[in-house]
Amino acid sequence: xxxxxxxxxxxxxxxxxxxxxxxAQDMNHNSMYxxxxxxxxxxxxxxxxxxxxxxxxxxxPNGYNVSRLNKREFxxxxxxxxxxxxxxxxxxxxxxxxxxxxxxxxxxGTRLTVT
Amino acid sequence: AQKITQTQPGMFVQEKEAVTLDCTYDTSDQxxxxxxxxxxxxxxxxxxxxxxxxxxxxxxxxxxxxxxxKARKSANLVISASQLGDSAMYFCAMREGRKTIFGAGTRLFxxx
Numbered sequence: 001x002x003x004x005x006x007x008x009x010x011x012x013x014x015x016x017x018x019x020x021x022x023x024a025q026d027m028n029h030n031s032m033y034x035x036x037x038x039x040x041x042x043x044x045x046x047x048x049x050x051x052x053x054x055x056x057x058x059x060x061p062n063g064y065n066v067s068r069l070n071k072r073e074f075x076x077x078x079x080x081x082x083x084x085x086x087x088x089x090x091x092x093x094x095x096x097x098x099x100x101x102x103x104x105x106x107x108x109g110t111r112l113t114v115t
Numbered sequence: 116a117q118k119i120t121q122t123q124p125g126m127f128v129q130e131k132e133a134v135t136l137d138c139t140y141d142t143s144d145q146x147x148x149x150x151x152x153x154x155x156x157x158x159x160x161x162x163x164x165x166x167x168x169x170x171x172x173x174x175x176x177x178x179x180x181x182x183x184x185k186a187r188k189s190a191n192l193v194i195s196a197s198q199l200g201d202s203a204m205y206f207c208a209m210r211e212g213r214k215t216i217f218g219a220g221t222r223l224f225x226x227x
Contacts, residue, residue, distance in 0.1 A: 031213065040124070042206055042219040050213040058214060090160065100148035100210055101167055106160035 002026050006091050006107035013081040013114045021076040021110050023091030030096040032074035033058075033104065034066060036087040043090065049074055051096070081114045088112070118142065119207055119218035127224045128197045135182070136192040136221045138207030144168075147211040149190040151181065154204040154220075163205075166190055197225045 004025045013019055025032065030051045035043040035058075045058030049068040063085060065077045074093075078085060088111050092104040120139045128134035140149065151163040166174045166181045174181040182191040194201055202225045207218040 033215070035217070040219060042119075042121075043208075043217040045214055045216060048214050056213070059216065088158070092160075094215075100146065101165050103150055103162035103165060104152075104160070104208075104215055105162075109158055 004091055004093055004105050004107040006089075006110050008110060009108065011110060011112050013078075013112065015082060015114060017081050018077070018079050019081065019112075020078075021089055021091070021112075022073070023075065023107060024073045025091075025093040025105070026072065027093060027095075027105060028071070029093035029105070030071070031094050032068065033092045033094075034064075034074070034076045035090045035092065036060065036085075037090060037109075038087050046076065046089075081112075083114045086112060086114045118216055119209055121207055121218035121221050123221045124219070125222045125224065127226060128194075128201075129226050130199060131196055133193060133195045134197055134223065136194070136205050136207075136223065138190045138192065138218060140188050140190060140207070140209050142188075142209065142211050144211045147209055149181070149183070150208040150210070150215070151179070151190075151192045152206045152208060152217075154206065155200075156203070160206075164192070194223075199225050199227060201225050 007022045033048040034046040047066040049055045052071045091107040095102040147168045149166045153161045164176045180193045204220045206220045
């Protein structure tokens with residue numbers, strides 16, 4: 001029962017490098033999300049995809065791009081990494097935007113350090 | 116503007132006692148959902164409890180209950196009979212429309 005799978009678990013980048021964080025869910029969920037977690041700031045929404053084929057900006061989208069590749073997969077790309085993007089990144093999914101009572105299911109997170 | 120406010124960065128509670136973690140929210144929507152999640156030191160996010168904006172009764176799940184005061188826009192989490200394993204970060208979250216946003220969290224320490 002995999003749930004939400006994120007890769008990689010850890011990554012170190014140099015300033016200016018690019019990378020893509022991968023996320024896949026096997027629960028047939030419609031909606032997927034990317035959050036970043038920083039000390040004292042909780043989880044902040046970067047981008048989300050309410051359904052296959054749609055993506056929307058969240059609270060902190062600058063410096064990121066996303067792709068909803070299909071219903072299962074939602075990737076997050078850093079085109080030119082900056083030290084301010086050092087964070088723990090979580091992918092999450094839920095059944096659908098219209099189902100208010102459906103909780104988020106989270107991946108185990110990616111710890112990214114940008115030097 | 117901050118939509119979810121958790122005013123307690125850290126809380127201590129004695130084992131077997133009850134503790135209340137505060138959460139206030141701001142929304143103009145009539146239909147929304149409120150959630151609490153737990154994050155142990157291992158880092159995973161665990162769903163604890165849900166309260167819908169139209170629910171008239173406070174939600175309960177085992178030792179967790181949600182003190183929902185709609186007019187005051189508060190959704191406090193009550194943990195009864197605290198256990199050492201309850202030591203963790205706790206996040207309040209709100210779903211309005213298509214997205215879910217989180218508060219800054221409260222770190223709970225349970226003392227033996």
